[in-house]
Amino acid sequence: MNQTFEILGFLLIVLTLVMQWEINVQRIIALFSASSFVIALFLVLLGLSRPNEEYMLFILAGLTIVVRGITIPLVMNRALNRLNDKPWRVREAKPLLGVGGSILLSLVLIAIGYFIYQNSLYSVLKVKSGSVPFALFLQASLLIITHRHAYIQMIGFLVMENAVVMLSGWVFGGLPFIVEAGVILDLLGLVVVSSLIIRVREHSILKVGDTVESELRG
């Protein structure tokens, strides 16, 4: 079972690498949705391997699919459709780092995540592949730092959340259900509020013009 968890963990790392590579916002949202399904699969398998708390993990997996896998991508895509005439053409216009550079930096962060975990938490937790969520967390930070598009930054934040869910499930084993479910549902509210803010911001920029936008960027 451990090997399956490791495969899923690395699959998430690869998906985040692809997000780093991709510039089209709709595709990044689809990739996030895919990564949420992987997290749900991870929770189901975790439930099967821990018979004591299985039903809670199954409910969490269901919530993850409904909230992260379906609703959040749907809300984001709808907002994207409302804001743009051609939503499929919305992309990160000028990524701060080139594709090659960002992939290499991402790899460095994965290695750093491994060394940090190995030299700090590993001696306490004794879970061999616990560095995977750490790596995912750092990769998501990179996704936020290297992109200017608000949606991609939000996806970066959600990937960070995925990493936290994975860390709590895998390494710490069973936080109270109400906490985990609360975190997942909390995200929904966060996305709705963020979408509203993004929409209001875009509208005000459209009305006032480019000069204010450039001032906002600092």
Added chain:
Amino acid sequence: MLYLYSFIEIIYVLLAAPLIIGVQRSLEERIESKQGPSVLQPYYDLAKLFRKESIVPQISSPVFRFGPYAIVMFYAFLAMILPVITAFPLPFAPSADFIGGGLFFGAAAAIKKFSAIDSRSNYAHLGTSRSASLAVFAEPITVLIFIMLGVISNTNNPFVINHVLRSSPQWYFSLVHGFVLAAFFMILIVETGQLPVESHTNGELGMIDQAMPFEYTGADLAMYKLGSYMKTFILLSVFLNVYILPFGVPMESSGFWGIIIYMGIHLLKLLGLIVIFALLNTTVSKFRLYKNFDYLAVAFAFAFLASLAYYIIK
């Protein structure tokens, strides 16, 4: 008997290499609903070129003339030391391990570049420069892939790697092997010049390997082409026999007829890979030249993740 197997192996590679290329080209055309050339077209081309006179640029040195012959010689040697039709080492195999084989591949590529530069044609220079700048990034990835398999099997011997992968499912189905496979497949596309890295047209903006033999004619060009066919054939064979399908490659106990039967199976395996390449070449569009380096970055990412997965899972 082992010397006979070596001899059979060289003859097999020399004869079957053009066939695989012919099948791929014919298949690509058929996928696009065209009639396409015969699968034997590369043989016809080689036969025609061998009969023709070679013209050599006045200002070139003997490197230009002898380059293609040296390349074919190198690949013939590689055919004898790598597991193409046997899973046991033949008499010349101890002369080089996996890294040594990689060095021979590198040497053949270097000779190819020197002889192309020696033609003093601008197009050959352009192709050489592009090919060299890709190779600078592709070679370290190849070395990393070999090192990772070396770490798994505690050796650099391709025959031992074949045995380890066919006999231990925990390594065959491991993440390390999966990432190595993905990285090697991506490098294979670069080395054998498939899309999305390279197309087989003479479009100036994207051509790499097509530009290098621009000044070659006649028998020299035939040898040059034969060298390319052999390189593709050997690389695909190594990928199949060592990495992806190490099962069923004959051992010494399989005997003479076992090896002869395996040649047919090997051709079928190659056919499977060729179908994948043909599908890629007909469905994927070419990257811009500078995008190729991003592609190599992804290949490096897989090779690097293989090493990381090894340490994490260990």
